[in-house]
Amino acid sequence: MLRRKGKLQSLAGFLEIPQDIVMDLPRITMLGNKQLLVENHKGIIEYTPSLVRIKLNQGELFIYGEKLTLGNLQAEQILVEGVVQKVNYDI
Amino acid sequence: MIYNAKYLCGAVKIRISGSMPERFINLCIIEQILLWGITKIDEDLIAWIRLDDFFRIRPLVIASHTKVKVLAQRGLPFVVKRAKRRKTLMVGVILFFALLYTLSSYIWFVEITGLKNVPDQGIRYVAEQYGLRPGSIKNGINSKAIEREIELQIPEVAWVGINFTGTRAVIEVVEKTMPKQEDKAPAHLVACKDGVISEIIVLAGQAAVKNGNTVKKGDLLIKGFALEPVQIGVEGQPLINTIQPELIRAQGIIKARVWYEGYAETELKQTTITRTGNQQMAVIMKLGSNEVAFNEIPEPSYEEFETEIIYKQWPLWRNRQLAVESTITIYREINSTHIEKSIEQARNEAYNKALQAVQSNIPETAQIVVHNYEVVKTPEENIVRVKVNVETIEDIGQTINISQ
Incomplete structure (x- = not known):
């Protein structure tokens, strides 16, 4: 399984295809510490103003911060707004 | 754009309470229900949801064991709903547009x-x-x-x-531009200027002057009488003119020599003053008896300057003088230059000036015959005085209606 993934990754690099499409990985975009956009997620596990836990394909994303709000919640993306202090990627 | 779509469809602010409000959110994500502006107050979630989605969440609420309460509504559907309750306002709006339309279809x-x-x-x-x-x-x-x-x-x-x-x-x-109506009233032709007659062409009337006559302004040139029939008089008997001559409109061309004189002078030494464009401004405002200086300049830094003082005041109103006045003092820097001219240069200048003064009096149709100039001698050495004489031949006739 892991070897297949490695092959896929090298093939994607060779063909210059974005890897998040090929590998089905989440794309996380941060705008300073104000906004954090998570695409290709698998749902939300916990939400409090100081912690957002987002379920990913593999593992979980912890977002610590202050006054966090979920700006835009859709099947493809989650927009976390507020003051982001720490992002923890946990597999 | 998305905001406009949300506004048109209407949006509802809901409060989700229960033990696991996140489960409700996950269910919404799976059902492709858009949520935005999610915040947490105490243990409850506050979120915005579209109005059409709001009617679809009932099974999700039951599945997630939560309770949903509507907090606020926004958007066009709610505006329409509110407007429906206020019938008189709607009637007014319709009446307004109807009146506007009808009144604008009339000519005012x-x-x-x-x-x-x-x-x-x-x-x-x-x-x-x-x-x-x-x-x-x-x-x-x-x-x-x-x-x-x-x-x-x-x-x-x-x-x-x-x-x-x-x-x-x-x-x-x-x-239409109508042709000018010819004046048929009887008239004399009189001189409009002093001069010596040089040419007479009578078209209608009787000539009152001869070639070479000197006329003054206002003198009769052509009489407005019809030519009398030649009277054969017997020698020794006085001619008895019993018939009153018929009055007609005198017409003709009377050309005369007319003289014009012009005079001008120029100074040999001249001081011209030009502004350099640099200026300083001092503004003083007077409030009652107090003076407030906004931009005070004790003494401008220019070598030479002229001063302009603008005094501003509110217009009088019912004879009451307002206590607010402002004085603006402008100091303009100036450059003065001394120019010394040669006598010829000064003379030419004076001559041109004099000629210009003369030419403004000469009508365009006049024919200039002679023109000469002379320098007037004066004891003052600084000034050159020039006199210009112009002689023209021009039509000096002017019709004046005969008052009957």
């Missing part, structure tokens, strides 16, 4: 432009007869027919155009 003003000599009452009268008057409906007016009628009924008019701008009808008129 009729304006006539382009008139110079023709009085506008005639045009207005014709236009009113054919329905173009304040208070008539715009659609019922056949502007082509009215244009034609005005052109037919008022002969002084060359072209008429009617157009509507809003509630205003503008009748644009172009007048």
Whole structure:
């Protein structure tokens, strides 16, 4: 399984295809510490103003911060707004 | 754009309470229900949801064991709902637009432009007869027919155009240029200038002067009488003229030599003052008895300057003087230059000036015969004085009606 993934990754690099499409990985975009956009997620596990836990394909994303709000919640993306202090990627 | 779509569809602010409100959110994500602006207050989630999605969440609420409460509503559907309750307002809105439409379909003003000599009452009268008057409906007016009628009924008019701008009808008129009516009233031809007659051509009337005569302004040149029949008089008998001569309009060309004189002087040494464009401004405002200086300059830094003081005050109102005044002092830097001219240069300058002064008096049709100039000697050495004499031959006739 892991070897297949490695092959896929090298093939994607060779063909210059974005890897998040090929590998089905989440794309996380941060705008300073104000906004954090998570695409290709698998749902939300916990939400409090100081912690957002987002379920990913593999593992979980912890977002610590202050006054966090979920700006835009859709099947493809989650927009976390507020003051982001720490992002923890946990597999 | 997305905001507009949300506004059109309507949005609801909901409070989700329960043990696991996140589960509700996950269910919404799976069902492709858009949520935004999610915040947590105490243990409850506050979120915005679209109005059409709001009616789909009931099974999700039951599945996630939560409770949903509506906190606020926003968007067009709610505005419409509220407006439906306020019937009188809606009636007013409809009435407003209906009135606006009906009133704008009437003509309120009729304006006539382009008139110079023709009085506008005639045009207005014709236009009113054919329905173009304040208070008539715009659609019922056949502007082509009215244009034609005005052109037919008022002969002084060359072209008429009617157009509507809003509630205003503008009748644009172009007048015909009529040939000038010749004045047939009896008249004498008199001199309008002093001069020596050099040529006489009489077209109508009797010449009162001869070639070489000196005339003064106002002297009779051609009498406005018809030529009398040649009377065969017998020697020794006085001619008895019993018939009053018939009065006619005298016509003719009387050319005369006319002299003009012009004088000008120039100084040899001259000081010209030019502004350099640099200026400083001091503003002092007077409030009652207190003076407030906004931009005080004790002494401007220019070597030479001129001062302008502008004094501003509110206009008097009912004889009460307001206590606020302001004084603006402008110091302008100036450059003064001394120019010394040679005598010839000064003379030419004075000559040109004098000639210009003379030429403004000479009519365009005059024929200049002689012109010369002389320098007037004066004890003052700084000034050159020049005198210009111009002799012309021109028509000095001027018709003056005979008062009967």
